[in-house]
Amino acid sequence: MKQYLEIAKILKNTHIVGPYWKLKLSVSELAHRASSGQFVMLKVDSDQGPLLRRPFSIHQVKGKTVELLYEVRGKATEILAKMKAGQRLSLLGPLGTGFSLCDLSYxxxxxxxxxxxxxxxxxxxxxxxxxxxxxxxxxxxxxxxxxxxxxxxxxxxxxxxxxxxxxxxxxxxxxxxxxxxxxxxxxxxxxxxxxxxxxxxxxxxxxxxxxxxxxxVSLETHMACGIGACCGCVVQTLTGYKRVCKEGPVFAIKELTEEGLAE
Amino acid sequence: MTPNLSVVIGTLKLKNPLLVSSGTFGYAQEFVDFLDLNILGGIVTKTITLFPRQGNRPPRTCETPAGLLNSIGLENPGIKVFIQEKLPYFQKLKVPLIVSIAAQDEISEFVELAEKLDKERLVAAIELNISCPNVRHCTKKSNVKLIAQDAKATALVVKAVKKVTTKPIITKLSPNVTDITEIALAAEEAGSDGVSLVNTITAMAVDVEKRRPKLAMVIGGLSGPAIRPIAVRMVWETYKKVRIPIIGMGGIMDADSALEFILAGASAISVGTANFINPNVCSEILRGICGYMIRHRITSLERLRGAIMC
Structure with a gap:
């Protein structure tokens, strides 16, 4: 599945409630290629880091826009919450393996x-x-x-x-x-x-x-690359370590164990 | 004017000095959506061992100020699967492939790996990863923690591998030593065609709320811009002592930081952590190096090597 490196324009960055925010981005290719459960890696630029991108799951896609719902919990998201409409962000995606839709009998x-x-x-x-x-x-x-x-x-x-x-x-x-x-x-x-x-x-x-x-289930974890190169974001499954960014972030429950999810 | 960017390491000819560092570029396919792989001077694979390795317990990475701390533990599918499943992809590419190898228990594994790779036409050179800080090296028969921390052990590995392959050998050195030039000299004398430096610097980070180390393995290897000045210093020191080409790396983020290494004596440079942040960064770095050379009217990259005035 094709992945893109895009510069996205912020259309809206709205405070919802408490630590929760919603970011609406204008993109070109990324939106219509995305499926539910996939994520993007977003680069928050500032003079004082952070160095790496941060992963955010795709909340909604509408036409050529992507929405991300995020929680402010660290330096990158604090900077993100201060960004305004019109500013630009580098985006990598759509990444990972998303949800598969269950049979009609379910x-x-x-x-x-x-x-x-x-x-x-x-x-x-x-x-x-x-x-x-x-x-x-x-x-x-x-x-x-x-x-x-x-x-x-x-x-x-x-x-x-x-x-x-x-x-x-x-x-x-x-x-x-x-x-x-x-x-x-x-x-x-x-x-x-x-x-x-x-x-x-x-x-x-x-x-x-x-x-x-x-x-x-969709897993959240720290990631370095988000594209399967570094093998940093693995989770223990019944068939060994799997990359959350590539084989995941969505995994079949039967592949996972409670112990494997210990952090 | 098109500047001449070509580099020679032993019998390995690179069209330009830009490599990607082992462990930061997977097996190249991961980057094909973002970067024209054929622009690279060479591709160094994630390290391969004789048998599959599942790698270390997670969490394996964490970000530190201007750095990335990792303890992946050489997760890889093993040489057999690598040759069968990963190698054929390089048939399509016009880029020299440098395969990074490491031993799990015995030095003889380097020999066995090199013998297997020697038969593969698509393999242009071999990098000896004797410096991964996140695995145990050859602890069964010697007391050496890391081969790259011991000049004799380094020479032993290089000599043994040299005997079984005609492919150029690059020895990857560790910065976790008192004097990196001793190890570089040992590699050179043993017949290594080049040295690459530096691997990651051993480091540690603590989660104060949980009162636990941020990595499951406690200690990991630090990469990224945080280590660049240390790496540049080590390249400069090594450049003054050895004659074989140096591949410089450690926190290269852009053309300027790549040029720092070249001016300090590196023949080639290797991009690592920056690939994670911008998977297209190599094309930008290459363009930047060309732009610099044109701006300064430098026709050949060789003219820049070790050209700092002090």
Missing amino acids: VPLLVAGGIGVAPLVFLAQNLRNRKGLAILGAQKKERILCEKEFKATGFRVKISTNDGSRGFYGRVTELLEELLAKDTLLRKKAFLYACGPRPMLKQTIMLSKKYNIPGQ
Whole structure:
């Protein structure tokens, strides 16, 4: 699959809530080649580093624009949040292996923890009108992301918050387990797609195995090159180390183990 | 005027001095979407060992100020798979291929690897990676931590490999030594056709919140602009002592930093970490070197080699 090195123009860089921002970029080739679950490597330029690019999963593509939903968590994203419309960024992508769409006999069950919604909105758009269910976990109600976007694709949405301010009181994986435990039909027909912090993914893998539900997860990790050259971003799978940037970031749950996701 | 950029290392002829460093360019295919591979002076592969290596536990990389710390651990599919699956790709290219090799346990593995590569027409030269900081080297029979930290061991490997192949040999040196020129001289005397320097500098970074090292293997090798002045110094010191060509590397990011190495005595230069940041950086560096030569009316690259005035 062809990959591009492009200079993208910032169309919009919007603060959503808390540490979350949305970046809308104008690109040329990259957008229509991208599929859900793939990512881009973005170079944030400044005099004081950072040196390497940073990976961001593709949130949405519309025509010749790409949207990235990001969380400010370090130097690169702090600089990124200060950038304005009209400025330019170097972009590498689309990279990696994305989601594969589940068979029509399945009900897509999306599980997102925090910023983990980012690639799942793109996926939900590919699974439009499949009567899927999206479970979104956030720390508190203000930080629930993309509820509207999921609903717009015909997904039902369930919410969990760690502080109980909205929806289920607890972790998103606890809500997932509750739903699976009581809904036999969902248990039989579900195909899981999950993205979020490692502990959440470990729990999702555990539940997937416990209830024998197939699925895929998208992993996040530090990367140096993003194109499979350095072998720096590997994850332990049942068949040895795999590069998150090349064989991933999306992996079949059956390939992964809970121990392999330890960081 | 088109400046003459050609370089000769033993019997290896390069159309220009620009190489890509082992471990930073995969097996070249990874870069084909971003860079016309045929513009390169040569391609040095990720290091190959006799048997497949799965590499070290993750996390394997972390960014440090102006640097990249890594402990990949020579992950590679082994010589057999390399020859069967990776080598045929180079048939299509018009770029000399330099295969980097390393031993896992015994020095004799270098010999076995070189024998196998000697039969391969597509292999233009062999680089001896005796300086990877992230694996154990030959610890069964000797107490040497790293071959490149011992002049005798370095000479032994070079001599042994020289006996079994007619292909040019480049010995990759470690900066983690008291005097790199001693090792370079040992390699030269043993018959090495060139030396490449420097490999990464051993280094470490700590996550203070977790109170844990940032790399799973604790210590890794540092590359990137942070190490460039050290590398330039080592190339200069080596240039004054040895006659064989030097391939200079360590944090080359652009034409100016490439020229620093050439002026300090390097015959060729090698781009590593910069490939990760901009996979097309080599074409920009090459254009920059040509531009510099035209601007300064220098017709041949040789005129720049070691040409600093001090």
